[in-house]
Amino acid sequence: MSCEPRFYRTFSSSERWETYRVRVESTDLYIRTQGNHAFWVQKKVCELRKVLTQHIQRQPRFLESLTPVPGVRGMHPMLTAMHRASELAGTGPMAAVAGAIAQWVGSGLQRWSREVIVENGGDIYLCLQEAGTMSLYAGGSRLSGAIGLTVEPAQTPVAVCTSSGTVGHSYSLGRADAATIVSQDACLADAVATGAANLVGSEQDLEKALAYALNIPGVLGAVLILGDNLAVQGDVQLVRT
Template sequence: MDYIERTYRDLHRQGDLIHFQVGVKETDLDIGVRRDRFTPELVSWVEKLIKEQRSLLEEYINRDTVFPTTLNPHKVLPGAPDIAIEMAEAGQLAGVGPMAAVAGAFSQVVGKALSRRSRDVIVENGGDIFIKTSCARKVGIFAGTSPFSNKIALEIQPWQSPLGICTSSGTVGHSLSFGKSDAVIILSSSPILADAVATAAGNFVQVEEDVQRAVDYAASIKGITGAVAIKGEKMAVWGQIKLVPMG
């Protein structure tokens, strides 16, 4: 797994940005910002932000014990923090539990905050990405043992950003999936929604022929702008997706 972690992180890193890592408990972010915006103080500021948001979420979970375990849409209790509310709303739209969106939630919170300090930002959290860009960028696709893996990339244009690019896989990584996709990649202006829908769409994929079903499902959800589903030698694509060769 360590080898996979290092490999897939290479797929979104950009040569013109400085990338650094910030880890707080299970939250493990790879962050890219413009070189002129990077300072040691920025790293500390991001770490503090993650701790604050994690604390809000952890305190809420102590109050709402169903929230972290349910696999179904869940209504939050009064007084829930914004991060929990947005996760639950995304889960409602996607038909999954709120924790399906937790990685996308931290990418979004940190990405939006950093966007006020850097014109170009990439935040990756377990394959779930927030990107804001002033130029065209390639984000490579890792799809396990599929022949498409490490061969193709998404080309993202500035007009598409800020953008969430979230990936679910039934064959790679530790995230819960009831499907067997090599990769389901979802695009949305909300990384939180993209993360939840990636999980839900990935659950549809058991065999190669299911990739179209997964993409059709994602396309039916308001707020989703693009979808790619890969299983073995089959791939389905919908929406604002431009695939280009890696390299």
């Protein structure tokens, strides 16, 4: 899997935080923290990737399956979280991998930084002291970049994960331009975003996909975009950008 340029990223730093990038093979992280902790992040990502690789050698279906696979005793906590998320979402466990790495890196960074943003291929883990707004990217939709999602400090740490059938290299069974899920569990947000995007083949599927997402325990809100159609439900604060 190759790394793709993340054209929505900006690397300007400020008094609030430093902004930097960490790449390890196909893992490509965009990070904002107080201070630059790239060396620690690189070591952590290498550790997590090794855990994942070793488990896949033990259980190849963990990598290949598009549906939940049986749990294995003695799994690393990150893998256990991915497994649980896949069971709740009805997806394969690798549907949660980007969110998992974002959360495990982001939670570790909270030891040194009061504010943390870790983005991994459109899946974001946040811990904020002041409100922040992120634009929603939805490919060729006219809504892409025109609306944003505001996150309040009291909601964090939280994950905002997006899947798409029209943008990026991730495999999707649907046609959604964006399926964005909010949850305090990044593994769950990532897996449910995949599941919701898979369900959207036409405008008529948006309500069904929303119902699927919001009926899963731990999902706080969902935003679905298909062309010029927008469907929103749950604890989500949208703004014009």
